[in-house]
Amino acid sequence: MNLVLTVAEIVAPVFLLAGVGFVWVKLGIEFRIRFVTHLAMTLAVPCLIFTALMKTDIEPAALTAVSLASIAAYAVVTVILWMTLAALRLDRRTFLAPLIFGNTGNLGLPLALFAFGETGLAFAVVIFAIMLLISFTFGVWLVSGGGSVVKALTDPVAIATVLGALFLWQGWSTPRFLTNTLELIGQLTIPLMLITLGVALARLKPANLGQAFWLSLLKAAVCMGVAAGFGLWFDLAPIPFAVLVLQVGTPVAVTNYMLAEKYGADADAVAGLVVVSTLMSVALLPLLLAVVI
Template sequence: MLNALLTVVLPVLLILSLGALAGRVLRLDNTTINRLNLYLLTPVLAFNSLLHLQARPKELTLLVLGYYLLALIGVLLGYLAAFRQPDATRRAVMASVAIGNNGNYGLPVALFALGQAGFEQALVIFLSSVLLTFTVGPLIFGGGGGLLPTLRGVFKLPVVWCIAAALLLRAVHLTLPTGLDRGLGLLAGATLPMVLLSLGVQLGTGGRPKLSVPVWLASGLRVGVMPFLAFGLGYALGLRGLHLQGLVLSSAMPTAVNAFVLSREYRADSDTVASVVVLTTLLSIPVLMVVVPLLGRLP
């Protein structure tokens, strides 16, 4: 646990703290930072990483399937846990349990905990989470006007087209010129510290969480229950080694900030989602101290 604290949690906590401090002292415009991450850095990271990804298609398919099944279970658990709550609050709990922060939190944690190979697994999960967040998310919150308008919104994101371009290049066995490849690699390398700083700024300027019963329910399910379910589901699907570790680690991530963004966009119970984001981010620190050492003991 001490090793997990020093090598995995502490680097993430340090950058989050610096981001929170900078957000308060410098009064940074987090909207600009988020746009930079969403429309430039994350697409470049996805494109560059997919080009150099070393993994077998069958294992990646099982990993993505496990992630989506786990998200579906999270939706159902959130529904059952908040069954007696008002509709808007129940939807907020469902989204908070299902949509994890596999981007600006999950990617650096995976890199520190599992190395470059583990980072590649986390990247596949992150790319899957992009599609999940911007399709299932609006449907959970009761917005988006249906599936087709929601999908049109997804295809406006540069990361989707970068994923498609990288897959096309891999399919036809084309490689980029060395200079272009190195330039994109440098830009991709800037993504992880930037997205962590961005999360720190959001947490530092977001205020204190409102610790209501739905907030505790959603937080407990998200970081306390989902890792156990991920292990059982992944093992049943046949995932082993690094792929099983990647699925379990991704399930221990806090609720995604994008869940809060969507809740505001569709006028849902954004206060509940915002509080869950803050609380699960704090709770994920001791949870990771337990989960990371156990990853090496998985089959």
């Protein structure tokens, strides 16, 4: 019973805040999702990443191990899903990126924070930043045939990650007044991203829900299994191991739908994946947390 209550306390705020966004839209109240997303990704998220890394007491070696495990996990997940979609004769341009890149921001960051505190958040932001770098290059290339490495490396999230890692490595810190300011801005991240997730789900028009169901199961099994395998391979401690599996195994991110719509892939099919995998995570993520806590 205590375990059930613990897991409920972790996941309830996540889905309640997403529910706020969902109800907000259904009530017909204006919500400018592009503005809020831009605010979060260019200001709030970089501040959160920078301060989380700068203030963490985690050894740089542990963060390095998590980074390498994340890169290896995403690489192997990509190969497995690429071959699977080829065998099933499904359009890789539509389905591959959504199946690889999960919602490590909207869902992964708050769950890591609520489940494992500031230590878990520090590991989670590193995996989140790695995922963004890969998705802004390889992911965009998959959907559009383009993708810019320079653009990804000059993104505020990438810059914040590099600066945070540098401050962590050198033991530096910003003046207290600046740290307080950056922390306040960073605290916008989690509520903004969760409410925005609910808004986005309320506006999606999903299609092919049967196909989306088994593809979502495939994503969860492959991503969590591969992440767990590399967590063991790199001999990660319990918290980074759990955060790695959680982050890599998060459901399909809404940004995949936006990219599909922008570049002419099957956006309605991707919307189905977003909705079904997110609803499925209501059951899967508590089960995962119950195992790793």
